[in-house]
Amino acid sequence: MKILVLNGPNLNLLGAREPQHYGVQTLADIEKMLTDEANVLGVEVGFFQSNIEGELVDAIQKAVGVYDGILLNAAAYTHTSVALRDALAAVKLPTVEVHLSNVLSREEFRHTSLIGAVCVGSISGFGADSYRLALHGLVNRLG
Ligand code: CA2
Secondary structure: OOOEEEOOOHHHHHOOHHHHHHHOOHHHHHHHHHHHHHHHHEEEEOOOOOOOOOHHHHHHHHHOOOOOOOEEEEEEEEEEEHHHHHHHHHHHHOEEEOOOOHHHOHHOOOOOOOOHOOEEEEEEOOOOHHHHHHHHHHHHHHO
């Protein structure tokens, strides 16, 4: 089983700024933690981060036939991107929406997710552990 972990805009800055919202771990730390967790679960993980919406759409399209499911922290595009939603709906790869922060406890514009309805579930608010929990949920779901 292969899972693609996709991260959106500004998540390359993790660990450097805004630790009150996003914690102190870098994206490389999170990817290492997920690689270790994937080994325990006996699955493979691949990683991609981009600040560019179209590159994330391309990554979702290219995942077909390579990956069995996606963990997606679309970051700010969560709240704005019809393109990402359409890509997820088109490829039909089971996807879990991931957020480090509890988006529902933050500004109102973060309360709306355009991608949530085309995902199998959503994990928000557990910091880096959101990714680990999402990996477990997706692997269990895929059986
Ligand atoms: O909580 C999350 O994971 C978010 O997806 C993070 C996004 C935000 O727009 C979403 O509403 C919730 C922002 C990611 C920005 O990451 C930064 C990391 C370090 C410094 C500055 C920004």
